[in-house]
Amino acid sequence: MTQAEFVVVANRLPVDKAGPGEGEDGWRRSPGGLVTALEPVMKETDGAWVGWPGQADLEVEPFDFDGTQLIPVALSADEIEKYYEGFSNDTIWPLYHDVIAAPRYRRVWWDSYVRVNRRFAEAAANAVKENGTVWVQDYQLQLVPKMLREMRPDLTIGYFHHIPFPAYGLYSQLPWRRLVLEGLLGADVIGFQRVADAGNFARAVRRLFRYETRAGRITVPGEDGTAHTALAKAFPISIAAETYMELAKKPEVQARAKEIREGLGNPKAILLGVDRLDYTKGIRHRLKAFGELLEDGRVTVDDVTLVQVASPSRERVEAYVQLRDEIELTVARINGDHDTFGHSAIRYLHQGYPREEMVALFLAADVMLVTALRDGMNLVAKEYVATRNDNRGVLVLSEFAGAADELGSALKVNPHDIDTLKDTIIQAIEMPEADQARRMRSMRKRVLEHDVKAWSDSFLAALDDARAAKERATR
């Protein structure tokens, strides 16, 4: 294995095991946002990607995929249960999303998290050249920056946190709160989605360690008497806006959008929700508001249909199993009460779709509903905006999604306030075209100017500055 200049470490590899007869050498590129986000960077650099291949006990040798060296880290069924489903998605995920679901603190999960983080750190340390750069992604790997710094002090280390970082009053519940902060502080640059997340992180560091922090720069003392500076700052992630714009221009995608509308009986307005089936996304609140609008007679199924894509996610974690039951019961009740032979109130799809189909759905929808109770960014909001080349359509956007900081012209909502959410849905359905266009133009400007390339460029520029400062200090 040749060592690379630039290494990404993420929980998942950017590929999935392909079904029979599919994909290049049995693998196909995963559809996720991070993969698209980093694709241009990986192509430009001599890069490697360390990650889990997505199935239990899959031992695979490093291989080349589309010019990037992929370095698989195997996880056993026991590690998937304790590190991934347990500590990552039943402790950190609910705690960092403001305890919407109750986090569970289990010492055996933590032990597994430490062991697996070490395995990822070792794989990265072996993969990267002297004085190279490692960019660690997300909450599953918060201990990796410090582990890497201890193994390889020559490296420049970045970490990007894709989910919220909670206020200290919540963060302080974590029994391993000092160890997790120490893990993150091993990085030279710690990126967050929102200014508020970076602020919460800096406050937690001050409360627990009393380190000096100034304008996001934190002086972190090392065990040998030296110190390094860690920069904690917001770098809001984005999408490949141009790609979405172009896909939306394709005649076959537009024809598909028309077909979707026809399939729904050509209602006057289509409302759309697209989420992983996750309790953070506020799907229940959205269904409640829509159900009440039907109950109140403010909308009818002849005129308005809600399409809800709820793609399967973390299906063995209890909170997700319960959520699915609740949502499916609610959908069935609303449809049972309001459907006619010709029209359905809610078209519910517990499925995942490829990108082109997503774009066709975005084009078919008059109103996009993003009602997350807490969300790091929410790329779907940005994707909807990018596809609306005709400046039509309305985005209803929760103030608790990171995207709300940038998309100021969306109709902002507090999804807990059901009455206002109902009024906002009506306002969206009835919005005059000129108002739609004014809002959409301003949101499109932001998304097109601040695309995913701008995101990775700004993060990597901060890492270059950190490297230059280190070189100056050691001269």
Ligand SMILES: O=P(O)(O)OC[C@H]1O[C@H](O[C@H]2O[C@H](CO)[C@@H](O)[C@H](O)[C@H]2O)[C@H](O)[C@@H](O)[C@@H]1O
């Ligand atoms: O890998 P999974 O457990 O199947 O989960 C999928 C990903 O979900 C999370 O996405 C977050 O990142 C997005 C891009 O920055 C952001 O828009 C969104 O708000 C976040 O929730 C998670 O952070 C990823 O690590 C998962 O791979």
Ligand SMILES: O=c1ccn([C@@H]2O[C@H](COP(=O)(O)OP(=O)(O)O)[C@@H](O)[C@H]2O)c(=O)[nH]1
């Ligand atoms: O059936 C689906 C549902 C979602 N997505 C994509 O998955 C990503 C979801 O990212 P987001 O930031 O909205 O939420 P996350 O799931 O990462 O929390 C977006 O790029 C969606 O277009 C998809 O490709 N197919």
